[in-house]
Amino acid sequence: MKIAMMTNNYKPFVAGVPVSVERLTDSLREQGHQVVVFAPSYDGQEREMDVVRYKSLLRGVAGGFSVPNSFDPEIERRFREGDFDVIHVHHPMMIGSAARYLSWKYHVPLVFTYHTRYEQYLHYIGLSAFKSLIPAYIRNCTRHCDMVIAPTPLMKDYLEQIQLKSDIKVLPTGLTQDSFFPDKERAEKIRSELAGEKKYLFCTVARLAKEKNLEFLLRSMKIRKDICGSDFKLAFVGDGPYRSTIEKKAKELGLCEEVVFVGKVPNREIKDYCHAADLFLFSSLSETQGIVLLESMAAGTPVIALHATGTEDVVINGKNGYMTDVSEKEFSFKIMDVLEKRELDYLREGAKETARLYSSEEIARQAAWVYERAVRLRAEKERQKRNHGNRNGNMVYS
Numbered sequence: 001m002k003i004a005m006m007t008n009n010y011k012p013f014v015a016g017v018p019v020s021v022e023r024l025t026d027s028l029r030e031q032g033h034q035v036v037v038f039a040p041s042y043d044g045q046e047r048e049m050d051v052v053r054y055k056s057l058l059r060g061v062a063g064g065f066s067v068p069n070s071f072d073p074e075i076e077r078r079f080r081e082g083d084f085d086v087i088h089v090h091h092p093m094m095i096g097s098a099a100r101y102l103s104w105k106y107h108v109p110l111v112f113t114y115h116t117r118y119e120q121y122l123h124y125i126g127l128s129a130f131k132s133l134i135p136a137y138i139r140n141c142t143r144h145c146d147m148v149i150a151p152t153p154l155m156k157d158y159l160e161q162i163q164l165k166s167d168i169k170v171l172p173t174g175l176t177q178d179s180f181f182p183d184k185e186r187a188e189k190i191r192s193e194l195a196g197e198k199k200y201l202f203c204t205v206a207r208l209a210k211e212k213n214l215e216f217l218l219r220s221m222k223i224r225k226d227i228c229g230s231d232f233k234l235a236f237v238g239d240g241p242y243r244s245t246i247e248k249k250a251k252e253l254g255l256c257e258e259v260v261f262v263g264k265v266p267n268r269e270i271k272d273y274c275h276a277a278d279l280f281l282f283s284s285l286s287e288t289q290g291i292v293l294l295e296s297m298a299a300g301t302p303v304i305a306l307h308a309t310g311t312e313d314v315v316i317n318g319k320n321g322y323m324t325d326v327s328e329k330e331f332s333f334k335i336m337d338v339l340e341k342r343e344l345d346y347l348r349e350g351a352k353e354t355a356r357l358y359s360s361e362e363i364a365r366q367a368a369w370v371y372e373r374a375v376r377l378r379a380e381k382e383r384q385k386r387n388h389g390n391r392n393g394n395m396v397y398s
Contacts, residue, residue, distance in 0.1 A: 004087045151173060278344060
């Protein structure tokens, strides 16, 4: 098949959606499909074959994000030349509007992945007051789609609760084969550099943004330090607009010796940082799918996280980690409990076992099935329209 993969953000910007788009694209190509990615322009981007870079209205916003110009005529020109079988769009707004228009104009089936709880990001553009309108907006957007993809079963439940009418298929982001093979020598070096003489190394990987709830981790680490002393280091891997706030909070809590900010790390190296750590700590409540949780598990590192959509589909208490309520005390005590009971070896094996269920190859095969179903559904809709038109025509001229 020939697939137009359309997104509002893509590499070099680091976030969950660009990772998901890249992995799915690579795996589909490996299976013989033609995929062209339509993505906005960034400073420092690399030129790639079969990646159409359309114009951006603004670059370098909120830690490197580009505000795309979905009205760029280059989008339609390159789409028209492509003769695509299906459009797979990863956002409802901006490029989502362009995708719906192109689907309608050229009669090409449309698939949409609901990656993000958009109401939790409205504060970036000063529209927090409009959170209650998001479900109606998503319903309106998806009525133009032939298939909708949810990254987890819980997100599928949410989409059904807000009464989407489209067919919904669960399709998580896959893990590449190299995710399961961290560089152990490099991981040992990372641990030595980050933890030094500390007994434990904890790690979190996230875009340093408000919705990631990172101050919760700092408050939890403060409780641990007060009870157990300074026997650990917590590494924040990633960057973002909230970094200075987190750094200031760490200083206020007296955690300068226990917290290290690694900064942005290439995605291919994330597994080495995870493997270096004893536990992966995750405080976000806004994930639709915790990709980094699975990456950590693939590297053999168990997870301590909060109960939340996305997390609950991945973390299994007592097998690959634990979830707690939103309580700094409970969270910090769970970390202590796991370490004192010496559960790590058992949890590491369970983590790797869970991660093996999410191979990119299998996810790509399922995606191809979704595309084929979208093509069939669109053909059936078009046939019904023609039949309806013919009946109306017969009535008029009888």
